[in-house]
Amino acid sequence: MIERIWSGKSPLYLLLLPLAWLYGLVSGAIRLSYKLGLRKAWHSPVPVVVVGNLTAGGNGKTPVVIWLVEQLQARGIRAGVVSRGYGGKAENYPLLLTPQSTTDQAGDEPVLIYQRTGAPVAVAPDRSAAVKALIEHAQPQIIITDDGLQHYALARDKEIVVVDGVRRFGNGWWLPAGPMRERAGRLQSVDAVIVNGGEAKAGEIAMCLQPGEAVNLNTDERRAVQTLQNVVAMAGIGHPPRFFATLKQCGLEPVRTVGLADHQALNEADVSKLVQSGQTLLMTEKDAVKCRAFAAGHDNWWYLPVDAHLSEPQAAQLLNSVSALIK
Known part of the structure; x- marks a missing residue:
């Protein structure tokens, strides 16, 4: 609204x-x-x-x-x-x-x-x-x-x-x-x-804003973003649609997008609920700095860094x- x-x-x-x-x-x-x-x-x-x-x-x-x-x-x-x-x-x-x-x-x-x-x-x-x-x-x-x-x-x-x-x-x-x-x-x-x-x-x-490779929060593995499968995209930034548009430009069509408030506090329980078995969670780097503290065990969590x-x-x-x- x-x-x-x-x-x-x-x-x-x-x-x-x-x-x-x-x-x-x-x-x-x-x-x-x-x-x-x-x-x-x-x-x-x-x-x-x-x-x-x-x-x-x-x-x-x-x-x-x-x-x-x-x-x-x-x-x-x-x-x-x-x-x-x-x-x-x-x-x-x-x-x-x-x-x-x-x-x-x-x-x-x-x-x-x-x-x-x-x-x-x-x-x-x-x-x-x-x-x-x-x-x-x-x-x-x-x-x-x-x-x-x-x-x-x-x-x-x-x-x-x-x-x-x-x-x-x-x-x-x-x-x-x-x-x-x-x-x-x-x-x-x-x-x-x-x-x-x-x-x-x-x-x-x-x-x-040019995106790099997707980075795994646990292993730091890097992978071309379009190779990720069954992606749920999460963005807690000032204008989430920009992140979702970036993914589409990269050739990735998420199965679901989740826009959050800018600077919104995150916890493991709420973030875990965003994905089901077999799905991959892809977030912004800004979200990743908040999620890294409780990302252990969630090998399906990735983030996409961007450079100006x-x-x-x-x-x-x-x-x-x-x-x-x-x-």
């Missing part, structure tokens, strides 16, 4: 407009207070790059963070990552991730980024505190923030916005009448706009501009 409302296919958004106006008024006032100097943003001694979005829901932001970190690492640059850690609840903040950190503590996206990149990752509701912890303990040359475009308490040196190229901005209204955290005009003030899927407009960087691929030469230009922030 919410997708229909946000896409403009349902007139029910009209009932939510008063709340949307209130949301827009409050969020606009907060941003203006920082622009006028009424509130002070904290400036990190290390360059900060925000990778965020204007809309609620999955846009492909985390794969972009992973891509950016890995590209900087390939250039010999030490990048650290900070996140709000949505879905996690640590005993103390800021939390510096270790190989023992769980998604219950840190949230699924920070754990995924840490496992994929090996970069230092810090989580805290106050992103400035997370940045300070990284600087003290990891000495990064640059900080990438996963989300946080609207977290104006942390000053930033560069802003990158990721846009879902298929859904774009829906009906264009603020939450909850529409998907917008800020209006589309905000794009005029950011440094780069990356468009995931669909068609990129002039000045935007085209991106696609950005168009050239815009990708190189973006990397050059980010690298130039380091003195």
Whole structure:
């Protein structure tokens, strides 16, 4: 239902407009207070790059963070990552991730980024505190923030916005009448706009998510995804249909698809119920970081990693501009 409302296919958004106006008024006032100097943003001694979005829901932001970190690492640059850690609840903040950190503590996206990149990752509701912890303990040359475009308490040196190229901005209204955290005009003030899927407009960087081989949660065996049999596909991401569409593009037609809420907590009993004898469970990598803790004995559980691929030469230009922030 919410997708229909946000896409403009349902007139029910009209009932939510008063709340949307209130949301827009409050969020606009907060941003203006920082622009006028009424509130002070904290400036990190290390360059900060925000990778965020204007809309609620999955846009492909985390794969972009992973891509950016890995590209900087390939250039010999030490990048650290900070996140709000949505879905996690640590005993103390800021939390510096270790190989023992769980998604219950840190949230699924920070754990995924840490496992994929090996970069230092810090989580805290106050992103400035997370940045300070990284600087003290990891000495990064640059900080990438996963989300946080609207977290104006942390000053930033560069802003990158990721846009879902298929859904774009829906009906264009603020939450909850529409998907917008800020209006589309905000794009005029950011440094780069990356468009995931669909068609990129002039000045935007085209991106696609390319799947790799399916990976077994227990054995780490890798296999071409289309060779899996009797697949039940599970996706607990911001926009599950994107994952299911990716599977079809790979030549795989699941016998059933299960869309879950973004950041939804998972347990062995509930996940086990999704498949019957002889069926294979295939999930996103984001789900896999939550399921790995209780995957023992479930040799029919697999996940599909995806990598962000950005168009050239815009990708190189973006990397050059980010690298130039380091003195």
